[in-house]
Amino acid sequence: MAVAPGFPARRAALKMLDAVMRRGETLEQAEAAALKGVDSPADRALARAIVGETLRWLTDLDLLIDSSTKKRLPDDAKPRGVLRLMLAQALRLDTPPHAVIATCLPLLTGGPRRLAHGVFSTLMKREVSLPDVPTMSDAVLTRWGKRAEAIAPGLIDPPEVDLALKNPDETDARTLDMGGVSLAAGHIRLPRGTPIEKMPGFDEGAWWVQDFAAQLPSRLLGSGTGKRALDLCAAPGGKTLSLAARGWTVTALDINGKRLEMLRENLKRTGIEAEIVKADALTYHPAKQFDAILLDAPCTATGTCRRHPDVLHRIGPRQIGEMTEIQQSLIHQAVEWLPSGATFIYAVCSLETEESEDQARWIEETFDLEPMPIAADELPAGLLPTMEGWLRTHPGMLADQGGLDGFFIARWRKP
Numbered sequence: 483m484a485v486a487p488g489f490p491a492r493r494a495a496l497k498m499l500d501a502v503m504r505r506g507e508t509l510e511q512a513e514a515a516a517l518k519g520v521d522s523p524a525d526r527a528l529a530r531a532i533v534g535e536t537l538r539w540l541t542d543l544d545l546l547i548d549s550s551t552k553k554r555l556p557d558d559a560k561p562r563g564v565l566r567l568m569l570a571q572a573l574r575l576d577t578p579p580h581a582v583i584a585t586c587l588p589l590l591t592g593g594p595r596r597l598a599h600g601v602f603s604t605l606m607k608r609e610v611s612l613p614d615v616p617t618m619s620d621a622v623l624t625r626w627g628k629r630a631e632a633i634a635p636g637l638i639d640p641p642e643v644d645l646a647l648k649n650p651d652e653t654d655a656r657t658l659d660m661g662g663v664s665l666a667a668g669h670i671r672l673p674r675g676t677p678i679e680k681m682p683g684f685d686e687g688a689w690w691v692q693d694f695a696a697q698l699p700s701r702l703l704g705s706g707t708g709k710r711a712l713d714l715c716a717a718p719g720g721k722t723l724s725l726a727a728r729g730w731t732v733t734a735l736d737i738n739g740k741r742l743e744m745l746r747e748n749l750k751r752t753g754i755e756a757e758i759v760k761a762d763a764l765t766y767h768p769a770k771q772f773d774a775i776l777l778d779a780p781c782t783a784t785g786t787c788r789r790h791p792d793v794l795h796r797i798g799p800r801q802i803g804e805m806t807e808i809q810q811s812l813i814h815q816a817v818e819w820l821p822s823g824a825t826f827i828y829a830v831c832s833l834e835t836e837e838s839e840d841q842a843r844w845i846e847e848t849f850d851l852e853p854m855p856i857a858a859d860e861l862p863a864g865l866l867p868t869m870e871g872w873l874r875t876h877p878g879m880l881a882d883q884g885g886l887d888g889f890f891i892a893r894w895r896k897p
């Protein structure tokens with residue numbers, strides 16, 4: 483039987499879905515193997531889009547599948563995986579049902595193929611649709627509680643593209659030039675799918691890609707002219723770039739050589755300078771003193787679920803527990819290195835309370851640090867600090883302007 487055009491993209495999508503759901507791999511890890519041999523950029527983009535939509539809407543797709551099978555298909559059954567992809571294409575990517583059938587059913591043989599065909603055709607005849615907002619899984623609902631309702635509207639679509647400008651004075655001119663919108667000085671938002679490398683200013687390094695929420699921790703350290711900052715978990719370097727662009731003399735430390743290579747490339751392209759240190763922060767001994775330490779700690783990254791919807795299905799109490807321990811070890815080190823008068827920022831791109839608010843409370847109970855509450859006038863319009871003076875963002879915020887990643891940021895001073 484001849485292979486339908488578009489079949490390689492679906493086969494890759496199934497491999498990626500399987501790697502995330504059964505092996506707990508990240509989408510990035512899964513892509514490397516699954517897209518091997520898929521050469522056309524369009525097919526690669528299609529495979530990514532199919533898996534992205536499938537993971538974003540997984541709970542709702544499963545509810546539809548379960549509504550038309552007599553016996554519930556096991557979570558890891560191949561026909562369920564194929565049906566998830568088929569429905570995501572028909573209901574989210576507007577792929578005509580006949581094209582979905584032609585390209586996806588060859589992923590199965592025999593009885594499972596007939597079953598998937600039957601379920602898909604029944605659902606198409608019923609003219610089923612998805613809800614307006616994706617339903618979160620029970621595991622996510624248990625963790626996020628009431629907040630899930632506020633967050634979920636931010637997960638309907640993948641996010642737009644945010645840029646951070648090296649020179650915030652250029653915001654108006656560059657926003658106009660690129661046809662974007664700006665949510666604050668130094669920020670530009672472009673439509674999803676914008677060919678970034680072709681945009682004006684890329685070659686000269688006038689900006690870099692960074693989610694709006696991820697731009698906030700360095701903003702909260704203010705201008706750094708004549709001052710030194712340690713960016714403790716720095717790679718690939720978004721925060722190093724914005725700190726250095728704000729005048730800070732930055733030491734960027736990270737344990738991961740590959741990620742530091744990206745940081746090096748980012749510095750080169752933007753013409754921004756920073757000292758790079760490849761080291762384990764847990765054994766490193768800084769030779770200098772710093773006016774500020776920014777710990778953008780490793781975390782479960784559930785705050786990036788708009789771009790990485792795999793986190794909605796891979797992360798659970800075990801990973802959260804492991805991360806909170808690593809974060810506390812890193813916090814211990816950072817606080818030890820803070821000289822009197824220096825500022826400490828703890829940030830995570832996580833929506834999990836254990837990695838965020840609970841860690842800030844633990845810091846206040848454990849260390850002799852003075853809170854430096856974040857003030858409303860330090861934040862872009864539409865964002866407010868919490869009662870404790872911390873900043874919590876999530877994808878449902880600034881929804882009418884395209885939302886933003888989930889971040890938690892808190893700030894202290896060493897007395």
Ligand SMILES: C[S@@+](CC[C@H](N)C(=O)[O-])C[C@H]1O[C@@H](n2cnc3c(N)ncnc32)[C@H](O)[C@@H]1O
Nearest residue numbers: 715716717718719720721736737738762763778
């Ligand atoms: C959230 S990411 C940092 C993102 C970065 N700040 C940025 O803005 O691009 C966390 C980083 O922590 C690094 N990391 C994890 N454990 C570390 C350790 N023990 N010492 C140094 N870096 C570590 C990881 O390699 C990863 O690059």
